[in-house]
Amino acid sequence: MALQLANDQRAGAEIYHGSEICKEKSMELLAEVGLPNGLLPLEEIEECGYVRETGFVWIKQKKKIEHQFKKIGKTVQYGAEISAYVEKHKMKKLTGVKSKELLLWITISEMSIDDPSSGKIYFKSSTGIGKSFPVSAFEI
Numbered sequence: 535m536a537l538q539l540a541n542d543q544r545a546g547a548e549i550y551h552g553s554e555i556c557k558e559k560s561m562e563l564l565a566e567v568g569l570p571n572g573l574l575p576l577e578e579i580e581e582c583g584y585v586r587e588t589g590f591v592w593i594k595q596k597k598k599i600e601h602q603f604k605k606i607g608k609t610v611q612y613g614a615e616i617s618a619y620v621e622k623h624k625m626k627k628l629t630g631v632k633s634k635e636l637l638l639w640i641t642i643s644e645m646s647i648d649d650p651s652s653g654k655i656y657f658k659s660s661t662g663i664g665k666s667f668p669v670s671a672f673e674i
Contacts, residue, residue, distance in 0.1 A: 543590050549583040556582040560593060568623045568647065570655065570672035575601045576612055592617040605671035609634040610642075623647040633657065 550556050556579035563584060564571050578596040585591075593616045600611050613630030620626075624646040632639040644658040647669065655672060658664040 543588075544583065544585065546587055547583040547585045547590075549581065551581050553577075553579045556580075556593065559584070563591065563620065567620045567625075568650065569625065569645065570669050572672045572674040573645065574612070574616075576616075589619045589621055590617070591620055603671055606667050608667075611639060623650065 548559075550559050557576070559582055560574050560576065560579070561571050564573055574593070576593060576595055577599055579593055580596060581592075581594040583592050595612065595614050595616075598611060598613045600609055602609050611632045611634070613632075616628075616630035618625040618628040624644070626644045626646075628643050628645065631642045633642055634640075640663075641660045642657050643660040644664075645655060646658075647655050653669050654666040655669050656664055656666045
């Protein structure tokens, strides 16, 4: 199912094409909002966009990928299309990201650092269940 970006969501967006520039821009965005720089280990990015006014971001990859965060032993799946609304220390209304828990893929709907001094990042599922991990596990 393709992500359908409405024209009103894209209005005023900074849009980039190509893997290298999109990787660079996604790292800049993570730094700007105070999230760990390894949170989006994406490959073969075709397009990315950011609407500063609303905080809406999207990233399109050639295909979905799985990434193993070795420090915490978690596998995360990043869909071919990912979108979210970003604000300081938070990504909310996240789509396209799932975490493997036992034999199930759990949709991640929010990532946040509620207290930067705690060194913890909190992941919330679409069902409201959440889990926290060390921020250092997601840094490059």
